[in-house]
Amino acid sequence: MMPNLRPHFTLAGLSHGARAALPAFPGFIMFSMAFGTAASQKGLSLAEAFGLSAFVYAGASQMVGLEIWQKVWSPTTILTIMTVTAVVNARMILLGATLHPWLKDEPKLRTALNLFLITDSGWLINTRYYSEGGRDVGILLGSGLALWAVWLIATFAGFFAGALVPEPTRFGLDLVMPIFFGAMLVPLWKGPKPALPWLVAGAVSLAFHTLVPGYLFILAGAVAGVIAGMLIE
Incomplete structure (x- = not known):
């Protein structure tokens, strides 16, 4: 039987996609815990930290946003954080464009959800699957949902881990962000x-x-x- 080379969506693809995302879990957990810890030390509430991970869901932008975070906001600081976030996330425009052949016939709501959930790791997993002839959009959505859930759980854990340390500089936790971004350059x-x-x-x-x-x-x-x-x- 010839494989279905037209984009399609199956529920089986959702679970397959979640399993395909497993290799990315360790990196997601470490990065998100680092964000949760840094957010706690910066003075954000749990709701603010969790909201950033849930709705911004962009690791590098979240980390950079912490550097700009203010207790009292003004139009200038809001514009600043919007601009910085847009610059850091500009690569997502290109990543999303490469998914057009796969998503062009999908319902708009599901397409919007897939594009919201796309990450560098998820994109790599799914473009490899697509290049090997896979066309089940359920795998794209399943891997995206799995990574998003892991991101939220690890943010929660990292936030409370950071709250347990009253003096972060004493343990070098203030260096979490620069060390992480430095480490990100190694595989590149x-x-x-x-x-x-x-x-x-x-x-x-x-x-x-x-x-x-x-x-x-x-x-x-x-x-x-x-x-x-x-x-x-």
């Missing part, structure tokens, strides 16, 4: 030449952070890194 290393945009982005960010008040250094570093990458290529 492809040699000195592809890493040059990292160096440019870091140097420009540092210069802007030193000379210009506020969080413009994040946007400046991102733009500089993109331009450097384009010139190198």
